[in-house]
Amino acid sequence: MNHAVISCLHANLAAVEAVLDDIDSQGIQTITCLGDLVGYGPQPNEVVELVRQREIPTCQGCWDEDIIDGLNACECSYPSQLAERRGHRAHHWTADLLTEENKTFLAELPMTLRRDKLLFVHGSPNSQHEYLLPDMNAFAALERVETAGAETLFCGHTHQPYVRELRQGSIRVKVQQRDQGAPTEQELELPMRRIVNAGSVGEPRHGSTKATYVIHHDNTGEVTIREVDYDVAKTCRAIVDAGLPEVFAWRLSHGFEYAERAEDASHVCER
């Protein structure tokens, strides 16, 4: 059985509809969503309601969390004053527009979803705000997957889709106990682990404006990264019509994220 994993929808209805059409056209019936249903984009209620209507299992993204908990992330979330002000503007606009019912839905989303040895998170098993970048230190990446008890970790948040295989991992432990002679050593060989990033449906940042998601082929373990065309101009018009900053439309139409990633991408906000 194949299943699709989508992430980072960011209130972009045209992109979400195009991706769901692409999934449906392949006869795939299982979909998992990695969060960030809202934020920056012009149709937060429509996107949340579509995910609810389709009953897509979803874990909570950083935007979904912040829109409920308020703007209490520390300044590390933004790389610049400009990005912070735009982010706050988008936050207040979204928070004002979202219905109470949709806010409740976002508030009740789980941090993680698990299916056997597959783990689904937004950022990392540690936090919705942590970025697992493709070039992250291999030991740290392996630690994230292994300590979460997963063989394959599906994540989003970076908006850049990738599949990373962590092979030939081993952990060597040396324990020196008090009053007990020489230290004891133990080495553990780890089987191959994988991190799969689903990219972004509504706010791509992989060098193109196309929406991205991944298909996991259960039988073979293969992962396919899909790129889907959608009506970018329609969403751009909706951004301007909604009164959101026009520069959001320009950035989306050029495949640039609304706000750049924080400088220290591995930083986990401690609130």
Added chain:
Amino acid sequence: MGQVCLISGPPGCGKTTWALQRLQQHQGPCAYLRLEGEKAVGLEQGDDSGIDLAWLKDQVPRLEGPATANATDLKQDNDGLTLIEVQQFYPPSKEGVEGFGDNVRSKLEALQLHPDQLLHFGRDPELPAKDTLEFSKLEAWHTSLSGCVWDPNSLSSFWFELVNGAYGDVYRAKGLMNLPDGRAFFCNWMVSQESSQFLPLDATAPPQGRPSRTSELVVQGKALNPEGIQATISDCLLADDVLAMQQQQLQQQQPTSQG
């Protein structure tokens, strides 16, 4: 008698870069003057607002400004060099200063400057030709940033958006921008160039309060969106309390002198 050289050309053709090289090579006293050339239909002259002079003076501190461009000493000094830069879209129609408009001629007359060398970018082989572009329509916009200090990462994002078309088709942008650590940068972009220049000024100020040096932004292009540019700039500039906090941290990081 000192030399008086007038160079002319369209925006972004490399006049100031050429002038800087010429002034750096010149060992004697020197002065610089910028004049607006003849107007052309559909082509707005960019208000330089002193950016070029401030940048050149930073790089060549002995450079004199327009106030002394007519100084008798400089003109009579055999080693003296007066450089006059004229933004003009088309080559002069006649030989000598007669080929320039009334504005240039009257200014030269008032300052009693008689150029013995007149060069136009795109026409004279003594000047580099590679950056010369022809424009059919050009809008110009500028804003004063006097006393303003940028959040550095925000400046980077703003400049990226500006030169990549977020606020209209920008052909030319240049500015002098202050950072909280006391440095300033000459930011320079031309559509014919692959990338922007971010050149640090030699003169730095201690990270304390708002700097008093020249700070301006000039943009030329088509279908410009000044309101959008201004709104983004407002989001990038540091408020008094944020600037004070950042500069306090910078001051604490500076090494203290050993007694």
